[in-house]
Amino acid sequence: MIKDDRLQSPQPTHFPSSEELKLGNLTVTAFDLGGHEQARRIWKNYFCMADAIIFLIDAADFERVDEARAELLDLITDxxxxxxxxxxxxxxxxxxxxxxxxxxxxxxxxGRICTGKTGKPAEGIRPMEVFMCSIFCRWGYGDGFKWLSSYLN
Incomplete structure (x- = not known):
């Protein structure tokens, strides 16, 4: 939906896929690896190709937030x-x-390790920030992509 601006019912990601996306002046290849347990087993296979990570979480799903926290912590500490x-x-x-x-x-x-929406973090500090969005309503994610693109060449 983000790529071609068409509203579709999202389907769970069963197999990794990739899309080229234009973020301002930047063209990126985005890999959708999925977040279910079986998909998470292959995340590391893509690390060598990653210049950035977009971690999408359902802010309305309180039941799975602990699972998301554990996975995010694994990414942060890798x-x-x-x-x-x-x-x-x-x-x-x-x-x-x-x-x-x-x-x-x-x-x-x-909360304590997010680096902020403006300015650059100190040398050696990983940029990380949360942006709230609704992909369905088409708002919020653009600011996040703009923030992320400031760290990519």
Missing amino acids: EEISNIPILILGNKIDKKFAMDEKILKEKLGI
């Missing part, structure tokens, strides 16, 4: 990708009971 910027998109904020940014950061345990 030495192979320790300097790769991470954009965390808290999606589905159009839902009535979705977490706001402060609660999402708290539930993920990342």
Whole structure:
């Protein structure tokens, strides 16, 4: 939906796929690897190709936030990708009971290590920030992509 601006019912990712996306002046190859347990087993196979990570979380799914926290912590502490910027998109904020940014950061345990939406972090500090969005309503993710593109060549 982000690529061609057409509204479609999202289907769970069963197999990795890739798409070329244009983010401002930047053209990127995005890999959709999925987030279910079986898909997470292959994430490391793609680390060598990654210049950035976009971690998409359902901000309305309180039942799976602990699982997301554990997976995000694994990414954050992996030495192979320790300097790769991470954009965390808290999606589905159009839902009535979705977490706001402060609660999402708290539930993920990342409030103190996010580096901010403006300015650059100090040398040696991995850029990481949360942007709340609704892909369905088509808002919020553009700011996140703009932030992320400032760290890519």
